[in-house]
Amino acid sequence: xxxxxxxxxxxxxxxxxxxxxxxxxxxxxxxxxxxxxxxxxxxxxxxxxxxxxxxxxxxxxxxxxxxxxxxxxxxxxxxxxxxxxxxxxxxxxxxxxxxxxxxxxxxxxxxxxxxxxxxxxxxxxxxxxxxxxxxxxxxxxxxxxxx
Numbered sequence: 001x002x003x004x005x006x007x008x009x010x011x012x013x014x015x016x017x018x019x020x021x022x023x024x025x026x027x028x029x030x031x032x033x034x035x036x037x038x039x040x041x042x043x044x045x046x047x048x049x050x051x052x053x054x055x056x057x058x059x060x061x062x063x064x065x066x067x068x069x070x071x072x073x074x075x076x077x078x079x080x081x082x083x084x085x086x087x088x089x090x091x092x093x094x095x096x097x098x099x100x101x102x103x104x105x106x107x108x109x110x111x112x113x114x115x116x117x118x119x120x121x122x123x124x125x126x127x128x129x130x131x132x133x134x135x136x137x138x139x140x141x142x143x144x145x146x147x
Contacts, residue, residue: 024145025065026052028083034075038064045075052087052116054145070144086119088127088143097136101126108136122146 027048034046038061048069058074059066065082068074070089090111099106101123109131111117117131117138126137127146140146 022056024054025082026054026085026087028081032081038076054087088145090115091144092142095142101137109134
């Protein structure tokens with residue numbers, strides 16, 4: 001019985017550690033195909049039309065990466081279509097961009113939910129972003145695709 005419990009916990013911790021291997025990348029081009037399988041022979045599920053859209057890498061097979069997007073769509077993308085540039089989507093309804101990483105600094109602009117922004121750097125609970133013609137700071141937990 002003890003061996004069964006040990007095996008169960010080893011299996012459980014192995015699965016939970018798998019999710020720690022997930023990481024964010026972005027789409028390199030304005031048109032990227034999400035396929036049903038890890039080959040050009042598989043049909044296209046979705047055509048993404050937003051450059052630098054953040055996605056989560058979950059697995060890999062050859063030159064293809066299994067991804068998940070912000071709407072929980074999943075599939076396979078060729079590595080040539082992926083970029084290491086850091087970007088994020090605003091997940092709050094209205095997000096204020098501040099001049100410095102504090103709530104007491106000057107507000108610069110209000111971003112709507114779903115707005116794509118490029119990440120310059122993150123520190124502590126704040127990220128410096130570039131969106132439209134503004135550079136400023138937002139709370140990390142208001143973004144999807146950070147780090």
